[in-house]
Amino acid sequence: MHLHSCALCHIDLNGISVRRGGQVLLQDVSMHIHCGQLTVLIGQNGAGKTTLIRALLGELPHGGSIRHVDGRGLDIPHLRTGYVPQHLQFDREMPLTVCDFMAASLSRRPVWTGVSKKTRARVDEALAAVDAAGLADLPLGRCSGGELQRVLLALAMNPAPDLLVLDEPVSGIDSNGLQMFLDTLLDLKRTHHMAILLVSHDLRFVREYADHVVLLDKSVLAQGSAAEVFASPEFASVFGFSGEEAAE
């Protein structure tokens, strides 16, 4: 269960900038990611969305600050993030079950010696929480796109993060799988009251589900509710059409 459940706690990104090889990838990005809310990052390819996520995960050196603060503005030490990558580019022939994959992350016991009953129970519970019960003994390489996303989500949710980050999790999944995945995600948002940051290209989805939208192109061009951002002139200039057209 999420521990810091309060209406106002948030992750405060202040003046984040990333440079690499003399190129500016991100410039002065400031935004709040509130817990209990679905924040969606939108922007064209190359706008720096994945770069921002990597900076947030501490995988890229960056300028500026990332703070996790409670409702009174006091720092909460240590921000625990769960990360669901866009897709896994792995060798699908690898002899590795879903259970092995998750146990390797959840327990210290080397999985080549097997998985303890306790860890197995944890894996089963984590999978059941994302409607993926029964996948544990399937080889990871045989999972469909939607199943793999659920497994990754189950992993990202354990241990329970303060911030769940998903990099375009809905690409490459059929519409059935997509709806199931979204339902699970919204359910997690409600029950765990966690902050969720999601990158998406699917503007119809953004309009329907996002609590807060951030339009990015190296820096923040516009942010607010989906309606506000879609109506902004920046939106029209980035996407070449207005928010009303996007929703249709």
Added chain:
Amino acid sequence: MNTIYDILGTILPFSAYQFNFMKNAFLALLLLTPLLGLLGTMAVNHQMAFFSDALGHSALTGIGLGIILGLRNDLVAMLVFGIVWAILICLIKQSGSTSTDTVISVFSSTSVAAGLLILARGGKFAKYSSLLIGDILAVTPQDLFWLLLALVVTLILWALLYNPLLLTSVDPWLARSRGIRARLVECVFVVMVAVAVMLSIRWVGVMLINALLILPAAAGRNLARSARQHAAWSVGLALLCGLVGLTLSYYWDTSAGASIVLVSALCFAISFAVKKIRG
């Protein structure tokens, strides 16, 4: 040592094992094959077969440099050079600036050429040609001690490193997001492979060492569905092929290393067929 020889003499019903050199070779394989079998599973998962091949070739340069520097112990020279070489390849690979294949190929050919240049000076290469094919029958009790130590250290490190390595082999970014220092873990792994390869190269030979690391793990991969099964098949097949190959080589009067590798190749072929039949 004599007690162990007596026990082996009793339990092994082959005339081949009446000799102590055969018993030493048997014990060496008993220690060496599980070590390589375990490391092999991850080498295959990380698609590092070519890497370990290059590492084996670097032994030639290691010995060559040892001679130039006047080191008495070949093994120390090989180990130090192998570790440095492995870390260098790993760092260049991780920098992502050139394709891994190309980097490894450059390193491999450089080390073979440098090794030959030094070892073949004045037409003296014949002295070192045993390095190419190895001689498992030359194992001494002291070598066995080093092998045992290597096996114990590998098992300890393997217990700590396996899970992080497994996650890194699936997706380095995901591994990093879960607090794993993916680059460090990968570097420690290549050093472990380098040490295992250098320790065994005198007995198995530069030409064949990679087969011993990769073939059992590759065959195991065809048969296994889980990580545990992969380790079990790989270690089991490595042991089986090692001992069967050694025994056959005695009766057929052939090179032990080559016999072991051919038995392993046969196992791989069978495992491949089993995989295809299973679908």
